[in-house]
Amino acid sequence: xxxxxxxxxxxxxxxxxxxxxxxxxxxxxxxxxxxxxxxxxxxxxxxxxxxxxxxxxxxxxxxxxxxxxxxxxxxxxxxxxxxxxxxxxxxxxxxxxxxxxxxxxxxxxxxxxxxxxxxxxxxxxxxxxxxxxxxxxxxxxxxxxxxxxxxxxxxxxxxxxxxxxxxxxxxxxxxxxxxxxxxxxxxxxxxxxxxxxxxxxxxxxxxxxxxxxxxxxxxxxxxxxxxxxxxxxxxxxxxxxxxxxxxxxxxxxxxxxxxxxxxxxxxxxxxxxxxxxxxxxxxxxxxxxxxxxxxxxxxxxxxxxxxxxxxxxxxxxxxxxxxxxxxxxxxxxxxxxxxxxxxxxxxxxxxxxxxxxxxxxxxxxxxxxxxxxxxxxxxxxxxxxxxxxxxxxxxxxxxxxxxxxxxxxx
Numbered sequence: 001x002x003x004x005x006x007x008x009x010x011x012x013x014x015x016x017x018x019x020x021x022x023x024x025x026x027x028x029x030x031x032x033x034x035x036x037x038x039x040x041x042x043x044x045x046x047x048x049x050x051x052x053x054x055x056x057x058x059x060x061x062x063x064x065x066x067x068x069x070x071x072x073x074x075x076x077x078x079x080x081x082x083x084x085x086x087x088x089x090x091x092x093x094x095x096x097x098x099x100x101x102x103x104x105x106x107x108x109x110x111x112x113x114x115x116x117x118x119x120x121x122x123x124x125x126x127x128x129x130x131x132x133x134x135x136x137x138x139x140x141x142x143x144x145x146x147x148x149x150x151x152x153x154x155x156x157x158x159x160x161x162x163x164x165x166x167x168x169x170x171x172x173x174x175x176x177x178x179x180x181x182x183x184x185x186x187x188x189x190x191x192x193x194x195x196x197x198x199x200x201x202x203x204x205x206x207x208x209x210x211x212x213x214x215x216x217x218x219x220x221x222x223x224x225x226x227x228x229x230x231x232x233x234x235x236x237x238x239x240x241x242x243x244x245x246x247x248x249x250x251x252x253x254x255x256x257x258x259x260x261x262x263x264x265x266x267x268x269x270x271x272x273x274x275x276x277x278x279x280x281x282x283x284x285x286x287x288x289x290x291x292x293x294x295x296x297x298x299x300x301x302x303x304x305x306x307x308x309x310x311x312x313x314x315x316x317x318x319x320x321x322x323x324x325x326x327x328x329x330x331x332x333x334x335x336x337x338x339x340x341x342x343x344x345x346x347x348x349x350x351x352x353x354x355x356x357x358x359x360x361x362x363x364x365x366x367x368x369x370x371x372x373x374x375x376x377x378x379x380x381x382x383x384x385x386x387x388x389x390x391x392x393x394x395x396x397x398x399x400x401x402x403x404x405x406x407x408x409x410x
Contacts, residue, residue, distance in 0.1 A: 001287070001312055002112070002173070002196040003085035007045075009197045009384025016388055019077055020045045023089025035069050046073070050089040057159055058116060060091025070094060074101045081391045083108040083171075095163040104401065106394035108387075109164070111172040113309055116160050117184050119145055119153065123227055123306045124180070132307065132329065132347075135183055161185065168394050171387070173310035174331040180307075192390055196310060197383030200319040204294035206371075215298040215367040216248035218325075218357065221290070221313045222302075224257040226264050229303030229327065229348070234271040236303075236353035237278050244358045245278060250301075253293060255284030294320040298367060299360055302326040302336070305348045310335060315377040323370035325356055341373040 003022070010018040024037070024047040031037050035049040048070065052061035060066050070090065074082075074097065082098050082105060084090075098107055115122030117136045124133040127144040138157075142150035164170075164186065171192050172178045178191045207217060222228050230252070237250050257265055272279060285293060300317035302308075307330030314335045317324045326332040328344035336342035343360070346352040360366060378386075 003110070005197045005199055005380040006083070006085075006383055006387060008199070009380035009382070010387060011044075011384075012381040013384050013388045016384075018044065019079065021073070022047055023086075024049050025051045025089060035065055036073060048073075048089060053089055053091065056119065057156055058087055058092045059159075060093055063091070063093060066091060066094060066097060071097050071101045074098060078102070079105065080395065081106045081108065083110065083387070083391075085110045086112065092160055092163045095166050099166050104398055106168045106391065106398055107166065108169045108171055108390070108394070109167045111170055111177055111181060111309075114177070114180060114307070116164070117180065119148070119156070121227075125227070125306050130305075135180075168397075169390060171390070174334050176307065176331050176334050177309045194386045194390070195378050195383060196312070196315065197380035198312070198315045198319055198377045199380050200316060200377075201288075201291055204291045204297075204320045206321060207296060207298055212364065214246070214248070214361050215364055216246065216361045217251070217296055217298045218249070218301055218360075219251040219253065219293065219297040219299070220301045220303075221253045221285070221293075221316070222311075224252075224254045224268065225260055227304060227306045228254075229305045230254070231264075231268060231271060232305065232348055232350050232353060233301055233303045234268070234275050234279065235350035236357060238271070238274045239350060239354040240358050240361075244361060246361070248278070248361055250275075250279045251282055251293070251297065252279055253282045253285045290316060291320065294322060297322055299357075300324045302332055303345075303353060304332060306330070308332050318374050318377055321371055321374055323367060323374065325353075325360065337373070339370075341370055341375065343370070 004020065007018045007020040010016050028049065030049045037047050037049060039047055041047070050060065054061055087094060095107060098105065113122040114124045118124045118133070119141065120127055126133055133140070138150040138154045141153045145153065167190070169190050169192055170181065170186060171194050173194065173196045175193050178193055182188050182191060209215065220230065220233055224230050257268060272281070282293070300313065300322045302311055302314060302324055304327055309331040311332065314324055314326065314332065318341065324336045324342035326336040326342060326344060327347040329347045333344060336344065338344040343356050345356040
């Protein structure tokens, strides 16, 4: 969503054009002659088929295809700037392909999570204790993955950084994530914070209530996996006293529970049974359905137990004028201003979350105050403008470097 919105936002800038290339994999069938395809997309939107991504090294297992077809694509397109939003499906080696084909064309890499730093799904969570990890190092990472070993983990870091060294600027929508990559060793002067742009359509109207009635409709939007805090949330709901809860409701909109570990599935289902009629499970949803779902929502819950970066659901909630109750860590704490446009609670603490939700039910005036403090997120054209300003600075630097090299050669 972030990358496609940026594609649209750049096209809205005068004098700029954008071509969008996204990875695609099974169940989409591969083209017999080339990984490049369109699937009836627009003329400036292409797909690159790949099913051979190396998650450990963030690389490709089919370097020949990348060199033959991706490099030909670059050669034909001749872009002035290349902006990665990930290397999934392409491989980190694609950065070197750009250098080989396009020379000193500026390369921008947008960081969305900690996958280059952390082998544990990019979550920066300890594998054994599930405690939050504050800084990566070969010794600490080796304790999480003794079967891999410190030396191999260090080789992985060196390998990824060898390609990152060729990147001109790294963009992230949160200062928090940039600070983690600075700690990891990326040059501070290459790190740039730009918010993701959002295209939310028309804001949903505020739920009508009687004077003095509580704002007691909560909603969770997101995947049902171990990192998103769904267990903490449902546990918290069961702990709120009945006389406080009253006729409150928690709507849960999310999917993919069936793809999670069996133990996690069983514990979530058991918590759902304990919560009984306090929860309405709506299943997964499409982006275009969100405004309608927001109509019955007063508060949006973001209880993730990992750091997060810049959750889209926070932007969506703020676009629709709904205060967010979020974990007090990482990008969530950065994007939700406690007591100004939302509320924080202690991460992974169902008792503290229950107290926070109880306060939201008891104090109708609290919702009004937080609602008035919400600042709408930036739009896709806004984000496109900020990116174009960065691109232009890099192009000026490129021109200066070329002139200096030419002068030295003469």
